[in-house]
Amino acid sequence: MGSNSPPLTHLAQEIAKHVSTITSYLQSHNLPQPSFAPDAPPHPIPETDEKLSSARIALIEATKALHALAVGPSETTRLFAFPGLCHLGAMQVLCHFKVPQTVPLDSPISLTELSTKTKLNEHVLGRLLRMVATNYYFVETNPGYFSHTAWSKTLAPDEKMRQCIWFRHAELLPAMGKLVAAVERYPESDDPKKTAFALAFGGETFFDYKEKNPDDMIRFGQFVDAFASGYVVDSPENIARGYPWGDIGSRSGDGGLVVDIGGGIGYVSVAVGKEHGQLRFLVQDFEDLRKQSEVLVVENRLVGRVKFMAHDFFSSQPEEARGASAYFLRNILHNWSDSYCRKILKTVVDAMGEGSRIIICDIVLPEANSGMPKTQEERARALDMTMLSMFNAKERSLEEWQALFNSVDEKLRITQVIGRPKMRMDCLIEVRLI
Ligand SMILES: C[S@@+](CC[C@H](N)C(=O)[O-])C[C@H]1O[C@@H](n2cnc3c(N)ncnc32)[C@H](O)[C@@H]1O
Incomplete structure (x- = not known):
């Protein structure tokens, strides 16, 4: 086994090994297995056990590599960031129109009712939901009826979590859009006023812009809180x-x-x-x-x-x-x-x-x-x-x-x-x- 096998085989074996470590641990501790179901836990694989945490990281690594090899270099380049950008745009519209908090937590809702409640055009709403559902956010349980998944549920009760979408869409995306111009215009600069952000936001520094837009400052604070909670960074x-x-x-x-x-x-x-x-x-x-x-x-x-x-x-x-x-x-x-x-x-x-x-x-x-x-x-x-x-x-x-x-x-x-x-x-x- 291992290094002499073709990479796909080797990775599949690694994946099987880590999956076995994780599922056995969850079983022996009477913990639920990871799932897309709306009642699945938001952090299904606890980070508190070092061996389990290492298996989780190794599993993510191996699945990432396996996915890359299966898609292949040419298709990866032709699709580069394409679905990701569309997911970001669609999710931000859904959050803006309060869709995550309007979909009931434990039952489906029709597109017609959801459209009436959120005042988002029914046809557009369906297209947006079907896009993000390919990334496990919401599921079309019956034609024209949508329910939460464990993924979309993370956005339902907690305003802070929705700001993770808002920040990437409203601030990071416009700034990234100006990165070529910034690097070209200010190649050596270390001045916080000469940034891609400033080029995208009327010449303002990040914090000057926040000072003039207090709502934006509050949202940014909520985003930082959400980002810093859970297992992503150090508590x-x-x-x-x-x-x-x-x-x-x-x-x-x-x-x-x-x-x-x-x-x-x-x-x-x-x-x-x-x-x-x-x-x-x-x-x-x-x-x-x-x-x-x-x-x-x-x-x-x-x-x-x-x-x-x-x-x-x-x-x-x-x-x-x-x-x-x-x-x-x-x-x-x-x-x-x-x-x-x-x-x-x-x-x-x-x-x-x-x-x-x-x-x-x-x-x-x-x-x-x-x-x-x-x-x-x-x-x-x-x-x-x-x-x-x-x-x-x-x-x-x-x-x-x-x-x-x-x-x-x-x-x-x-x-x-x-x-x-x-x-x-x-x-x-x-x-x-x-
Ligand atoms: C990214 S936050 C980190 C906060 C804190 N160290 C933590 O880890 O939770 C940066 C902090 O620096 C503070 N800050 C920014 N400029 C400052 C300055 N000139 N003097 C003192 N604090 C400043 C901000 O108000 C903010 O609380």
Whole structure:
């Protein structure tokens, strides 16, 4: 078996092996098997068991390769992104007209009734639904009658999930449409004003545009929330378990201070604080997040240990935040090009004391042939393309991270990188002055 078999056979054998691991696990734990049925669970293969999670990733890898080989190079190119773009357009119209929330959760609905309720032309509605049904969203149970599947049901109750469609359609697609022009016009630029997004949105930067369109800002926040929940990226709880936080501040015994720079309302500080009682946290972000942050801290009974502070991360750190045990930056530096990251990191290095460390939570792009599963690398590189088109920013390889740190201070060294299996998408990069 294996390497001497034709690739199709080898992949089919791999697939059978991983399917067997997964189905046996689900059976022995009395868990439902993955299915398209509307009552099937949204995360059918739990990520909590490491062996099961590896089998799931290997199964996705093998099925991706098998599918590619079966379709073949010529057909792949002739159909490149064609159905995908049509799915995106169709799904956004359906979401815009509230179709997912109007289809009953447990019974079919006729096209005529759905059209009356959503005010979407019946003929167009049928065409859109039949398109997305080829991708398992909704099913035509009888001619002219549609029901939910487990896939379309993810869009029904939760507005945040619908913003995943909205963001790709309303913001990423127009920006990607201007990528050729942006790369041609600004080949060397690292300016957040000279982006594909700016070319698509009247010269505005991503966040200036949001400021002028508050509804858009709310939708973007909901999209980020949905994207960050579930198994796609690392949860704050995952980060709390992934790094040896127990090592910080334990020597002095009086509790170490962690400065959570650009920490949002402090989800990560709260998650780490709940697990590691010796630590205190200073969450720094814009003033308008103070209220929400304070509510979160009260709800989690961490008053006195997690504090919010309005602070612009391009300015010097105030006295209270100097000499902290750790400076934590999650998903901050990937939003900025190197020259802006240098400004942010310089303020951190200036504030560091003896024994201070920096902990960065961001993607580490793989080197060539690293063995990272293609599906995972594809997601990391899709985020890299998003950073390029939206902000002129980037995801970085380990070499690029080290080069960035060196350009701030020769003594800044990466001392630890924590990735899979403890982390999923992001890595925890520990940096010290050595
Ligand atoms: C991608 S979010 C990450 C939030 C948080 N670190 C997390 O992982 O949940 C980026 C954060 O940076 C904050 N931010 C952007 N520009 C900033 C600045 N100049 N000073 C401080 N915070 C800033 C935003 O308000 C936002 O909360």
